[in-house]
Amino acid sequence: MVKIGTIELGDFPLLLAPMEDVSDPPFRAVCKANGADLMYTEFISSEGLIRDAAKSVQKLDIFEYERPIGIQLFGSDIETMRVCAEIATRANPDLIDINYGCPVKNVACRGAGAALLQDVPKMVKMTEAVVKATHLPVTVKTRLGWDDNTKNILEVAERLQDIGIQALTVHGRTRVQMYKGEADWTLIGRLKENPRTTIPIFGNGDIDSPEKAREYKNRYGVDGIMIGRASIGYPWIFDEIKHFLRTGEHRSAPTLADRIAVCKQHLEFSIRWKGEKVGIFEMRRHYTNYFKGMENFKPFRQRLVLADTLAEIAGILDEICDAYEVVAV
Structure with missing residues (x-):
């Protein structure tokens, strides 16, 4: 049984990735109905939330049928993130997630998202501030590193685990890669093999079929898989993967x-x-x-x-x- 804090997610949970302008409550509803085990809000700007910007505040909307669900935050200022963790906690999610993986320019170039991979000490301080600001489990989503020369996920994972995160999702690309090329799960597998790693590790990147889900599960030993782009317009992928893992057979494609x-x-x-x-x-x-x-x-x-x-x-x-x-x- 995979657990985040006291949240039980089953033996091999499938997570819906937080996707800007996609994973809002209506989209999450159809994914939940089709087998998603854990979902997240779209990522929420800490600067927008602290200014009470309408778009950021509305992203805090969560519903009972979605549980378990996490609210995902991103930002560049430690104190702002701490305050926003308190605000998000009052919205009563099941966990708080921090985005250290978003590669897009208007996020990373402002010192948020994947930019923190270039400043691991600051990432650790920010994460610790969020952990201390909430009674909820805190998780993190990030990438392998900033570029091919700085794939620091093994160090990042140990340091974040040491200050209290309770699960880690890793996208198998660097920030420089954006979403190009093939995701490399090799370091994700090494992370799972590390005897110091005790928290659940979820892999993310390029899972678009039941066969690939089974292959990566067996090859890299992850505790679960996060699915993003493959679910857009196709929420059936969660149940299809579960059925294939359980039976080795394919479900009929949706009519x-x-x-x-x-x-x-x-x-x-x-x-x-x-x-x-x-x-x-x-x-x-x-x-x-x-x-x-x-x-x-x-x-x-x-x-x-x-x-x-x-x-x-x-x-x-x-x-x-x-x-x-x-x-x-």
Whole structure:
């Protein structure tokens, strides 16, 4: 049984990665329904949260059906992160996660996210401040290092464990790589082999199939896997991996009816969370992903993106079902 503090996650948990503009409560709802064991909010700017910025505050929204769930914070100032850990704790998540892995320029160049991999002493001090600011378990998500010459994850893991983090997720790329090239899990495996490592270690990067999940589980010995981009438009990946690990067999791929049903659920959650106007607008980025690979889908996608009422969207989805069933016959 893998545990973070007192949170029991099963024998080999599958985690939904925090993804900006993706892993909001509606997206998390459909992933939870399809097998995600632990999820996180989108990463929340400590500077935005301390200024009470509406977008940052809204990201604190969590719901009972999502548990266990962590709130993920990022920032460059230790005191600001400490205060934000207190604010996030009051939102009553199951844990607090610190992002030391985001590679994008407007985060890293401000001294946050993966930038802390260049200043491990500061990373340790910041983490210690967050650990002391909350009674909740604190976890960290990071990368192998800043670049190929500074892959310092083995040192980072030991030092963060020593000051109290209770789990670590490692993305198998450096900051310089961004999301290019193939993720290298070799150091993640070495981290698991280190007798000093006692906390759960979760691997992240390029897991996009049940076969790859099983291969990396067996090869690198991780305690669980975090899945990000492969879940966008395809929340079924969690249950598919679990079924394959359990039986060695594949689940049937989701049918068009399955895709439409989950798309509708996602849309309904989005409207419930943000109201019809904003909920419909924010759902537009997901349609292409839900119907990826379908031939001649562009006209339907254009109509879905332009539709501005729930009834109109539901009608288009019904048309899609009818049109593709006719083609299939």
